[in-house]
Amino acid sequence: MATVLYITANPQDEEKSYSMLVGKEFVQAYRSANPSDEVIHLDLYKMEIPQLDQDIFSGWGKLNAGISFEKLTRPEKMKLGRLGELVDQFVAADKYIFVTPVWNYSYPPVMKSYIDSICIAGKTFKYLPDIGRVGLLNDKKAVHIQASGSFLSPGSDDADLEMGHRHLKTIMEFMGVPSFEGIFVEGMAAKPEQEPAIKEKAIRQAREIALRF
Secondary structure, three states: OEEEEEEOOOOOOOOHHHHHHHHHHHHHHHHHOOOOEEEEEOOOOOOOOOOOOOHHHHHHHHHHHHOOOOHHOOOHHHHHHHHHHHHHHHHOOOEEEEEEOOOOOOOOOHHHHHHHHHHOEEOEEEEOOEEEEEEEOOOOEEEEEEEEOOOOOOOOOOHHOOOOOHHHHHHHHOOOOOEEEEEEEOOOOOOOOHHHHHHHHHHHHHHHHHHHH
């Protein structure tokens, strides 16, 4: 049995969001094909995700200096403890489904906070002498479902402006995740007359990828 994290960074549901709608279709198809797998929904807007702040950097500094966790301040222990919970959950999972809209050519800030919480040395990557950074998640796979009103997917005229999918791809490579695919629901604002066809194409693609994910 595999564990799948369904990670959504969208304040709206599938009734109002294209990315959430396609994400729902993906999960339904995946569950039908893999009934014994566990799919855990992480709604980032409803989760406690500490931002990297002075308490966290101070706590890390103390731990690196040999000070025990028990001697950290209460805020340091709470925030570092929560980061530990998030990264341990991420490492324990086998597959990841990321769902985001495009906001200002990237994804919502809550996704960046979540990424910061799982990029932890010794957990998802490490540094080796003479080699450098090595990703530790070599047996995982991920897919990213992204919706945008304009055309921003690889190969489009404005692909160089898009930073959400490209950054997430870089992070997956950084962690050593060998399989990362993108599903793009895009162009609804640029070509509103094609909205039904765009949506159906993305749903069809999502179902197809879900069957082999």
